[in-house]
Structures are given as C-alpha cells and as structure tokens.
Amino acid sequence: MTQIIYGIHPVQEALKSSHFEFEKILIGTRKPHPAIQIITDLANQRQIPIIYATKEALDGMVKGGNHQNLVGFLKEIPYAxxxxxxxxxxxxxxxxxFLILDGIQDPQNLGSLIRTALGCGAHGMIIPRxxxxxxxxxxxKVSAGA
Known part of the structure; x- marks a missing residue:
C-alpha cells in the first residue's frame, strides 16, 4: 500500500535511509526551497521519478498538512x-x-518515541498489530524532527 510523506525534512531523511523505497516524489511549481535541490539530487541518485505539481494538487494530497511544496510516495512501509x-x-x-509499546494511539506520541529510540541507540521497537x-x-514527520 502506498504511503505519503510530506515536508522537506521528512522526505530528505527518508531518501537518506535505505529502509524506504519511493514510488515517486512530487515537487511544487512555486518558488522552491534551497533544500529541494538536495532532495532532487538524492532522488536522481536513487532513480526515483520526480513530478512537478501545483500547490493546489499538493494541498489536496496532504489534507491540511504543511507539505513545503514536497510530497513523497513511499512503497509499503517496511516492518521488521x-x-x-x-x-x-x-x-x-x-x-x-528495545522499546516495547502497547496501545499508542496518537501519531505524535509514536513519532516522538521513534525519534527518542533512534537517539538512544535502540535496536528496535516492538509495536502491536x-x-x-x-x-x-x-x-x-514527527520522527524526522520536523
């Protein structure tokens, strides 16, 4: 199942990681942020298609989120x-x-826990299905520190 991520920092961090596979990246046609060039370079190195889209199209994809003119489409998120x-x-x-979690319902909390676990050098997180x-x-977005 395709999953979207948006914003400069989350997309850039996912591109740097070998854990994420992208289907494509959409970039807004408005004045680009300087970091967009770094992202396009990383995407080109990984042979990820880049598509230019209007702000309105990006707005519709993230439903109120701050996309910063950048939306990435990930292939299925890998769970180990x-x-x-x-x-x-x-x-x-x-x-x-290891971080063993039970009943975390809030995406912000899970993102913060992932970021903390990475910072502490955790070997993994165990979350229920x-x-x-x-x-x-x-x-x-939260786990990337955005």
Missing part, C-alpha cells in the same frame, strides 16, 4: 519481524535496548 530485530541486535554485539497507531505521514 521480531526475528529480524533480534538478529540485528545479536550481530551488534552490544547490550540490548492491533489497537495501536501505525506508521502514518504524521508519525514520519
């Missing part, structure tokens, strides 16, 4: 299995640090 997370930790040779917020554009 518990076995993959544990294997990554074992290979690291360090003491384990049901009765919890998934990875949404708001979660990605």
């Amino acid at each position: 299995t518990l076995e993959e997370v544990l294997s990554r930790w074992r290979r690291s040779g360090s003491e384990a640090l 049901d009765r919890a917020v998934g990875i949404t554009p708001a979660v990605i």
